[in-house]
Amino acid sequence: MNNEQFNDRDVSNGYFLVDIEDYPTAGWDKFKRTLKRSFRGELFVGLWVVLREMIRFDIHTIKYPEEKMPIGPRYRAVHEMKRLWESETERCIGCGLCEKICISNCIKMDTKIDENSRKEVSEYSINLGRCIFCGYCAEVCPELAITHGGEYENASDQREHFVMYEDMLTPIDKMKAGKQLEFEGFGAITPHEDERVKKTPLSY
Known part of the structure; x- marks a missing residue:
């Protein structure tokens, strides 16, 4: 391969001049x-x-924010913490898997032992300024306690935009009205899972 083809600087082949x-x-x-x-x-x-x-x-056009586009059930937006349907208590057991698997290191958790010698979450926060909404925390949760909701408006006037545990937890009045939506993405319960449940004797 020689350099003759590169020495030819005539680039007018195939071009036409515009009459300006x-x-x-x-x-x-x-x-x-x-x-x-x-x-x-x-x-x-x-x-x-x-x-x-x-x-x-x-x-x-859509009259935002009065009207919003519908989003899919697996859309990864601001996190939500779920409650149990039976007792309306928190599903989170404080295992810390979401904190360990978080690749952006935005989840901070602190647990303590309550009066019944059970572990409970004392402090839980997510820094949305660092979160990349990868969904690993919702995927690894064994209790389906933390999920991604549909609230995508997380603008803040501060760089350190934290979301506390109480802000993500489902309110009691919403639980009583039966408006808690279950997560339909990674690790969700299959539709016919109730039929497969087997009662096991409790030895304690």
Whole structure:
């Protein structure tokens, strides 16, 4: 391979020159150019398109934030902490798997032993400024306690935007109304799982 093909600097092959008129300097020439461009037809085509859409009243836009686009059930937005349907207590058992698997190191958890000698979560926070919404925390959770909800408006005026445990936990009134939505993504319960449940004797 030689360098002769690179020495040829003629790049005009396959190109054509555009006939560009000289820029008018006189006022009369500028006025004639304006008239020529205005009555060429493109202006009226654009005006007709706008008028046609106004007459139709077919609104293509969404009145945000009053109206929002529907999102899929597996959309990974701001986290939610679920409660148990039977006792309305927190599902989180404080195992710390979500904190360990978090690749952006945005989950901080602290647990303590309550009066019944059971582990409970005392402090839990997620730094949404660091979170990349990968979904690993929801996937590794054995109790399906932490999920990704549909609330994607997490703008903040601070760089350190934390979400505390109480803010993510499902409210009691929402639980009583039966409005807690179950997660349909990774690790979710299959539709016919209740039929497969077997009662086992308790030895304690």
